[in-house]
Amino acid sequence: MSSQQALLQKLKGKTARIGIVGLGYVGLPLALRFSEAGFPVLGLDIDPDKVKALAAGKSYIAQIPAARIAKAVGGGLRASVDFSAARDMDVLIICVPTPLGKHREPDVSFISDTMAALKPHLHAGQAVSLESTTYPGTTEELVVPVMQAAGLKPGVDCFVVYSPEREDPGNQKFNTQTIPKVVSGLTPACREVAVALYSAVIDKVVPVSSLRTAEMTKLLENIHRAINIGLVNEMKIVADRMGIDIHEVIDAAATKPFGFVPYYPGPGLGGHCIPIDPFYLTWKALEYGVDTRFIRLAGEVNSRMPEWVVDKTTAALNERGKALKGSRVLVLGIAYKKNVDDTRESPAVEIMHLLEQRGAVVAYSDPLVPRFPKMREYHFDLATTLLTAESLKGFDCVLLATQHDAFDYTFILQHAALIVDTRGVYRESNPKVVKA
Numbered sequence: 001m002s003s004q005q006a007l008l009q010k011l012k013g014k015t016a017r018i019g020i021v022g023l024g025y026v027g028l029p030l031a032l033r034f035s036e037a038g039f040p041v042l043g044l045d046i047d048p049d050k051v052k053a054l055a056a057g058k059s060y061i062a063q064i065p066a067a068r069i070a071k072a073v074g075g076g077l078r079a080s081v082d083f084s085a086a087r088d089m090d091v092l093i094i095c096v097p098t099p100l101g102k103h104r105e106p107d108v109s110f111i112s113d114t115m116a117a118l119k120p121h122l123h124a125g126q127a128v129s130l131e132s133t134t135y136p137g138t139t140e141e142l143v144v145p146v147m148q149a150a151g152l153k154p155g156v157d158c159f160v161v162y163s164p165e166r167e168d169p170g171n172q173k174f175n176t177q178t179i180p181k182v183v184s185g186l187t188p189a190c191r192e193v194a195v196a197l198y199s200a201v202i203d204k205v206v207p208v209s210s211l212r213t214a215e216m217t218k219l220l221e222n223i224h225r226a227i228n229i230g231l232v233n234e235m236k237i238v239a240d241r242m243g244i245d246i247h248e249v250i251d252a253a254a255t256k257p258f259g260f261v262p263y264y265p266g267p268g269l270g271g272h273c274i275p276i277d278p279f280y281l282t283w284k285a286l287e288y289g290v291d292t293r294f295i296r297l298a299g300e301v302n303s304r305m306p307e308w309v310v311d312k313t314t315a316a317l318n319e320r321g322k323a324l325k326g327s328r329v330l331v332l333g334i335a336y337k338k339n340v341d342d343t344r345e346s347p348a349v350e351i352m353h354l355l356e357q358r359g360a361v362v363a364y365s366d367p368l369v370p371r372f373p374k375m376r377e378y379h380f381d382l383a384t385t386l387l388t389a390e391s392l393k394g395f396d397c398v399l400l401a402t403q404h405d406a407f408d409y410t411f412i413l414q415h416a417a418l419i420v421d422t423r424g425v426y427r428e429s430n431p432k433v434v435k436a
């Protein structure tokens with residue numbers, strides 16, 4: 001039996017041992033999905049705290065209940081920091097971060113480090129699938145050569161797959177199983193393995209012709225969002241100058257049953273994907289002599305948003321006879337989007353920084369982020385402010401940055417002196433509310 005047939009058989013029988021490398025927002029739900037589908041699963045991570053939490057059946061991601069983890073652990077899900085266990089795996093799925101470097105260039109070192117750690121444990125019969133978002137060519141440049149250097153023949157005795165992750169934390173409508181998954185392989189044999197692997201746990205699998213096509217597909221999805229958000233943020237500024245409510249305009253336009261997709265303005269881009277991924281393509285495109293101007297322009301508009309919001313706040317306070325310097329400002333919601341606990345790249349945090357830089361006394365309230373987290377660029381020694389009539393009255397301004405469902409917006413409106421709303425939560429015109 002060929003290596004491919006043997007692996008396909010194990011996948012079909014759900015006896016293939018699945019190793020998930022990187023147990024973050026992407027890797028953990030995927031590990032749970034494979035485990036719940038009946039596969040033996042081992043999670044590998046360099047972070048011992050995550051491994052310990054899993055072993056104890058605890059969750060470290062707000063949207064994933066501990067009970068779900070405890071059940072999977074009871075059913076055999078394991079986690080480890082010892083990469084030698086990769087030797088016992090039939091499939092290794094890599095879900096490590098792909099951030100930007102200092103000069104907004106791709107930092108693919110997490111992928112290279114992972115491959116270097118896996119290399120001594122790779123052997124014939126295994127498949128390696130990369131899920132991290134990255135520029136077209138990464139899998140061929142960083143995964144294939146390591147497998148070859150381990151003495152393997154990708155496509156013959158081992159299999160190389162790229163399948164972009166489409167996790168949307170906090171989405172109530174779609175989950176890992178129901179989000180269609182694009183898959184690709186280095187060779188037709190690799191692609192067949194990819195289809196068998198993901199079809200075992202995901203309802204709809206979409207095979208594409210090459211690794212680079214799949215890598216580019218993910219980037220197109222996120223670039224599409226970044227650019228449309230940039231457009232609507234620019235429209236917001238125009239509408240504001242003209243005294244028009246942009247949210248009313250979007251709602252009206254969205255009644256068109258064809259040819260219009262609503263995007264909503266906000267305080268800027270956040271999260272691990274939309275502010276970062278477009279620059280992966282920008283960087284790679286330069287190698288081909290192409291300047292991705294749309295991406296650059298959307299980046300410029302979106303990255304100006306926190307500053308614009310702070311300017312609107314300054315003007316709103318000024319209207320009320322107050323200077324920003326010395327004013328007490330409460331930022332509502334510091335996660336990058338509603339109903340999640342993830343603060344990575346959150347524009348709310350940049351807004352806090354800008355406010356503080358200009359002399360405001362800053363506090364925040366976010367029921368999902370009880371203490372201000374450790375961040376690379378920003379440091380605030382703060383804990384969430386409990387929202388009471390008393391505490392709200394103590395602020396000159398409440399700046400609504402992230403519209404968690406947990407907030408009682410009527411109560412906040414009742415007790416706040418001034419609200420700067422960056423999310424269009426307060427639609428009725430009200431002298432206390434300034435839209436930004």
Ligand SMILES: NC(=O)c1ccc[n+]([C@@H]2O[C@H](COP(=O)([O-])OP(=O)(O)OC[C@H]3O[C@@H](n4cnc5c(N)ncnc54)[C@H](O)[C@@H]3O)[C@@H](O)[C@H]2O)c1
Nearest residue numbers: 022023024025026045046047095096098114132133165167
């Ligand atoms: N978060 C999302 O919603 C989302 C959605 C789609 C795609 N993605 C992409 O998926 C990838 C992972 O993102 P994430 O949000 O899960 O990141 P994350 O930071 O939540 O998790 C990454 C995990 O990898 C671990 N790690 C880092 N280096 C490692 C190494 N050398 N070996 C093993 N583990 C290592 C970290 O400790 C962490 O637990 C990124 O490429 C991201 O762009 C993320």
